Amino acid sequence: MPHPKVLAIHDLSGFGNTSLMAIIPIMNRMGIEVTAMPGALLSANTDYPDYILQDNTDLLKKTLLHWKKLQLRFDAIYTGFLGSPEQAYLLLENLPFFMKKETVVLVDPVLADEGKLYSCYTWEMVEAMHSLISISNIITPNWTEAVFLSSYPYSQEIKTGQVQECCAQLAALSPEHIVITSAPNSQGKFSSVAYFAAENDFFREFECNYAPVVFPGAGDCFSAMLLAGILNGFDLVQSIKGTIAFMQKAIEISIPVVQDRKTGIDLVSALKKDPRFFFSHKE
Numbered sequence: 001m002p003h004p005k006v007l008a009i010h011d012l013s014g015f016g017n018t019s020l021m022a023i024i025p026i027m028n029r030m031g032i033e034v035t036a037m038p039g040a041l042l043s044a045n046t047d048y049p050d051y052i053l054q055d056n057t058d059l060l061k062k063t064l065l066h067w068k069k070l071q072l073r074f075d076a077i078y079t080g081f082l083g084s085p086e087q088a089y090l091l092l093e094n095l096p097f098f099m100k101k102e103t104v105v106l107v108d109p110v111l112a113d114e115g116k117l118y119s120c121y122t123w124e125m126v127e128a129m130h131s132l133i134s135i136s137n138i139i140t141p142n143w144t145e146a147v148f149l150s151s152y153p154y155s156q157e158i159k160t161g162q163v164q165e166c167c168a169q170l171a172a173l174s175p176e177h178i179v180i181t182s183a184p185n186s187q188g189k190f191s192s193v194a195y196f197a198a199e200n201d202f203f204r205e206f207e208c209n210y211a212p213v214v215f216p217g218a219g220d221c222f223s224a225m226l227l228a229g230i231l232n233g234f235d236l237v238q239s240i241k242g243t244i245a246f247m248q249k250a251i252e253i254s255i256p257v258v259q260d261r262k263t264g265i266d267l268v269s270a271l272k273k274d275p276r277f278f279f280s281h282k283e
Contacts, residue, residue, distance in 0.1 A: 003033045006034050006074060006075065008035070008036045008037070008224075011042055016263040019045070022267060030228035037056075039082045046118050053083075053120055068094075076106065077095055077106070081110040084125075086128075088125070088131055091132055104231070107138070108140045112148055113144050117148070134174045137176045138236075141170075163180065176198055179236075180194040181219050185207065208247075215254060217264035232276060234279050242280075250270035254270070
């Protein structure tokens with residue numbers, strides 16, 4: 001049986017376990033073939049105080065044209081960090097060509113964290129991401145990205161029901177499923193994952209073990225594993241649960257061994273065990 005095929009458009013950070021450097025090994029370990037296009041090249045991830053960034057918009061245009069000539073089709077499409085707002089509109093126009101009837105489109109709207117945009121972005125990128133989200137099945141923002149995209153007021157201290165309200169506003173952008181990867185709980189800790197299904201307003205929060213550390217690329221790993229779970233035949237709720245279980249173990253493994261946490265999660269160690277173990281029980 002052929003392996004599922006994913007098109008991943010994200011940045012490539014040469015140093016550290018983030019973006020495509022994390023996504024490709026996770027997908028491969030889960031039995032998925034990856035076709036990758038770096039929308040930007042970075043010398044190191046954006047958690048470092050300075051880095052070199054090359055915008056690959058021109059290369060993306062040429063690559064999409066070439067792939068059209070090759071008549072490529074994918075079982076899933078995953079977009080993340082983009083090199084320019086123009087790239088979002090390019091993908092909006094061109095990605096439908098690479099879809100089959102059942103293609104899953106996951107947009108990780110990489111824009112911001114901790115209440116502020118990444119230094120390489122302006123609000124023009126937020127508007128561009130609105131457009132790209134319109135063709136997605138699943139979006140996986142963190143809490144900051146969720147509130148920026150929905151115009152919901154940012155706060156670390158929230159009341160019961162406010163995460164669900166934010167999800168409902170995001171649903172107006174047309175994604176079928178919203179998974180907020182670092183939603184704040186009632187204690188103000190970013191230790192839960194929130195899921196909202198737009199079709200029936202179904203909402204569920206998954207509480208996670210709180211770890212007082214930050215690993216860049218954790219969101220990339222989460223989105224990659226979530227999509228990999230779906231492509232391995234698990235439903236979305238079980239894929240969320242399996243991804244949470246994997247991420248908690250990966251962070252637990254990384255805390256004592258990763259000296260410079262800006263480099264990200266220790267995926268060499270985290271992927272030694274087949275991650276499908278964490279998806280062993282369907283609901």
